[in-house]
Amino acid sequence: MWSYARRVPKPEVDPTVSLELSVDRSSPVPLYFQLSQQLEAAIEHGALTPGSLLGNEIELAARLGLSRPTVRQAIQSLVDKGLLVRRRGVGTQVVHSQVKRPLELSSLYDDLEAAGQRPATKVLVNTVVPATAEVAAALGVAEDSEVHQVERLRLAHGEPMAYLCNFIPPGLLDLDTAQLEATGLYRMMRAVGITLHSARQTIGARAATLAEAERLAEPEGAPLLTMQRVTFDDTGRAVEYGTHTYRPSRYSFEFQLLVRG
Amino acid sequence: MWSYARRVPKPEVDPTVSLELSVDRSSPVPLYFQLSQQLEAAIEHGALTPGSLLGNEIELAARLGLSRPTVRQAIQSLVDKGLLVRRRGVGTQVVHSQVKRPLELSSLYDDLEAAGQRPATKVLVNTVVPATAEVAAALGVAEDSEVHQVERLRLAHGEPMAYLCNFIPPGLLDLDTAQLEATGLYRMMRAVGITLHSARQTIGARAATLAEAERLAEPEGAPLLTMQRVTFDDTGRAVEYGTHTYRPSRYSFEFQLLVRG
DNA sequence: TCAATGCGTATGTCCGGACAATCGAACTAC
DNA sequence: GTAGTTCGATTGTCCGGACATACGCATTGA
Numbered sequence: 001m002w003s004y005a006r007r008v009p010k011p012e013v014d015p016t017v018s019l020e021l022s023v024d025r026s027s028p029v030p031l032y033f034q035l036s037q038q039l040e041a042a043i044e045h046g047a048l049t050p051g052s053l054l055g056n057e058i059e060l061a062a063r064l065g066l067s068r069p070t071v072r073q074a075i076q077s078l079v080d081k082g083l084l085v086r087r088r089g090v091g092t093q094v095v096h097s098q099v100k101r102p103l104e105l106s107s108l109y110d111d112l113e114a115a116g117q118r119p120a121t122k123v124l125v126n127t128v129v130p131a132t133a134e135v136a137a138a139l140g141v142a143e144d145s146e147v148h149q150v151e152r153l154r155l156a157h158g159e160p161m162a163y164l165c166n167f168i169p170p171g172l173l174d175l176d177t178a179q180l181e182a183t184g185l186y187r188m189m190r191a192v193g194i195t196l197h198s199a200r201q202t203i204g205a206r207a208a209t210l211a212e213a214e215r216l217a218e219p220e221g222a223p224l225l226t227m228q229r230v231t232f233d234d235t236g237r238a239v240e241y242g243t244h245t246y247r248p249s250r251y252s253f254e255f256q257l258l259v260r261g
Numbered sequence: 262m263w264s265y266a267r268r269v270p271k272p273e274v275d276p277t278v279s280l281e282l283s284v285d286r287s288s289p290v291p292l293y294f295q296l297s298q299q300l301e302a303a304i305e306h307g308a309l310t311p312g313s314l315l316g317n318e319i320e321l322a323a324r325l326g327l328s329r330p331t332v333r334q335a336i337q338s339l340v341d342k343g344l345l346v347r348r349r350g351v352g353t354q355v356v357h358s359q360v361k362r363p364l365e366l367s368s369l370y371d372d373l374e375a376a377g378q379r380p381a382t383k384v385l386v387n388t389v390v391p392a393t394a395e396v397a398a399a400l401g402v403a404e405d406s407e408v409h410q411v412e413r414l415r416l417a418h419g420e421p422m423a424y425l426c427n428f429i430p431p432g433l434l435d436l437d438t439a440q441l442e443a444t445g446l447y448r449m450m451r452a453v454g455i456t457l458h459s460a461r462q463t464i465g466a467r468a469a470t471l472a473e474a475e476r477l478a479e480p481e482g483a484p485l486l487t488m489q490r491v492t493f494d495d496t497g498r499a500v501e502y503g504t505h506t507y508r509p510s511r512y513s514f515e516f517q518l519l520v521r522g
Numbered sequence: 523t524c525a526a527t528g529c530g531t532a533t534g535t536c537c538g539g540a541c542a543a544t545c546g547a548a549c550t551a552c
Numbered sequence: 553g554t555a556g557t558t559c560g561a562t563t564g565t566c567c568g569g570a571c572a573t574a575c576g577c578a579t580t581g582a
Binding site: 291292293327328329330331334348349350351 | 564565566567568569573574575576
């Protein structure tokens with residue numbers, strides 16, 4: 001029963017690669033981090049080819065004048081990123097690429113900018129409203145208490161791409177309309193010292209209502225991609241609740257998943 | 262400019278919680294893993310309430326008769342899962358809940374089963390076909406080379422939920438139709454020793470074609486949720502390419518994201 | 523009253539070593 | 553020739569300690 005899988009992983013193991021590595025002990029940057037960055041750069045740059053062995057940890061540590069735990073910490077961080085695979089009794093090898101980056105807690109603004117498009121934002125609504133039951137539950141505030149509401153239209157190349165409706169608890173952020181149009185909501189949060197921690201997302205689809213269709217320049221009933229998200233900071237507070245709709249012809253969610261080891 | 266965010270994180274720090282913890286040194290289960298599981302269970306169970314401090318590592322290590330690195334390894338694994346947050350000079354505290362589980366590389370079958378629904382599968386097609394350019398590129402095989410094709414209909418409560426079309430490289434798996442109907446594709450892969458490593462996914466939406474609509478008992482032109490996925494094992498081989506369509510009224514993607522620290 | 527300073531505390535980083543578990547390949551025996 | 557065994561190589565786990573760094577708080581000073 002094991003024969004199928006056992007037979008195929010051919011011993012196509014590239015020889016161990018010798019690499020120029022060095023660390024700066026006078027730098028405030030942790031040694032393991034310096035090492036992991038150099039290794040990551042070498043992988044990205046192609047100096048470490050997929051499948052190649054990294055050489056055993058003990059010798060690597062000796063070569064760099066580091067201890068084995070430090071080297072292990074560097075390697076482990078890259079394993080967690082999905083760039084390396086460890087095999088007991090064999091060694092550590094570079095994963096056969098295709099790995100770009102795992103799914104991050106990214107904003108649409110960052111996504112678009114990374115794709116080379118300069119996103120434009122049009123703020124439609126920027127006001128304070130009493131929280132509905134749905135919003136209150138998501139943000140963990142009292143019903144009918146005041147929350148900020150922001151509605152935005154995100155454009156690329158002059159075409160509407162997404163309609164974003166967000167609710168933000170009061171007192172967190174100075175929601176300046178000009179700033180909202182110049183950057184993304186997440187950046188504004190990070191800029192005032194909020195440490196984003198996690199988010200709960202739901203991605204679905206539905207037919208566009210008349211109002212939605214008009215906003216996105218689509219016909220009524222057209223399929224829309226929807227996303228709802230509650231974002232939490234590291235203290236556990238909900239810092240944002242959003243309901244977004246995307247034009248599926250212009251945008252889709254693309255990401256990399258890693259199995260949890 | 263920092264005032265907004267700085268002022269809000271009130272010192273609502275719950276007192277340190279004392280907990281019954283113990284490890285079994287005769288067990289083959291690693292000590293750090295025993296500890297992390299107990300801590301996770303305590304959080305899940307409510308013994309460790311959100312916001313409560315975990316007590317310093319040194320004392321915890323002493324209390325358990327473990328070394329500090331071992332305790333740190335246990336704690337770190339829970340930090341990586343998003344359950345705990347470390348603060349230098351403060352301590353380690355339980356994240357303010359809402360955290361269920363991060364996005365995993367899960368199959369629809371597992372998702373449904375976890376939701377308490379007993380999924381049913383109907384295999385529509387189970388054959389071998391020459392790879393189209395699209396399939397060949399995704400799986401990294403030669404065009405027109407033979408690949409397995411499996412088309413399945415996934416049902417819950419007798420209603421169709423999703424239509425799954427998958428391509429699998431030859432020689433990997435024994436694609437028994439009965440087995441495909443009894444379990445999921447990922448389980449079959451794991452059962453023959455394939456170690457799943459990562460997947461590249463794209464989630465979008467579109468209007469149903471006539472054929473798609475009929476298969477899913479939807480009207481033509483109805484919005485569908487779509488997902489394409491290429492899955493890789495730890496040797497970097499592509500082991501599966503799939504094109505799935507879901508009924509958005511019956512299924513949506515729901516998951517938790519963590520920021521990469 | 524408010525800002526600057528110092529101190530205790532907890533995590534962050536790093537070291538050097540030890541033994542166990544596992545994989546692959548060479549070797550041996552049948 | 554084939555199956556089983558042994559053995560070297562490499563990572564996995566764990567220990568005990570040391571010093572650095574950052575945060576919160578109390579104290580001090582203007």
